[in-house]
Amino acid sequence: MTKQLNIRNDEVYRRAHRIAARLGKPLAEAMLLVLREYETGLPDVDEFTPSQRETYEMFKRLTREAAKHKLPGTTSDHEDMYDEFGLPR
Numbered sequence: 644m645t646k647q648l649n650i651r652n653d654e655v656y657r658r659a660h661r662i663a664a665r666l667g668k669p670l671a672e673a674m675l676l677v678l679r680e681y682e683t684g685l686p687d688v689d690e691f692t693p694s695q696r697e698t699y700e701m702f703k704r705l706t707r708e709a710a711k712h713k714l715p716g717t718t719s720d721h722e723d724m725y726d727e728f729g730l731p732r
Contacts, residue, residue, distance in 0.1 A: 654720060659674055661727070661729075665729070686699065
């Protein structure tokens with residue numbers, strides 16, 4: 644049986660459908676392509692040297708700490724700067 648993933652986020656919904664439309668593929672197939680591409684760019688933490696792992700963990704801690712200080716309503720969504728084709732307005 645195929646497993647199901649439910650994501651309840653309006654921005655994710657819009658972006659996923661927009662990507663699928665631009666690729667001309669069904670939603671699940673388009674998201675699989677995007678996830679595979681993204682995953683190839685992630686660091687393989689098992690191959691880090693001890694120094695690299697320490698630096699990586701430090702940045703993860705800093706990111707978590709910085710997130711605590713985000714102002715309400717602050718977002719990194721820049722969707723308003725691009726048209727429906729992803730081109731700058």
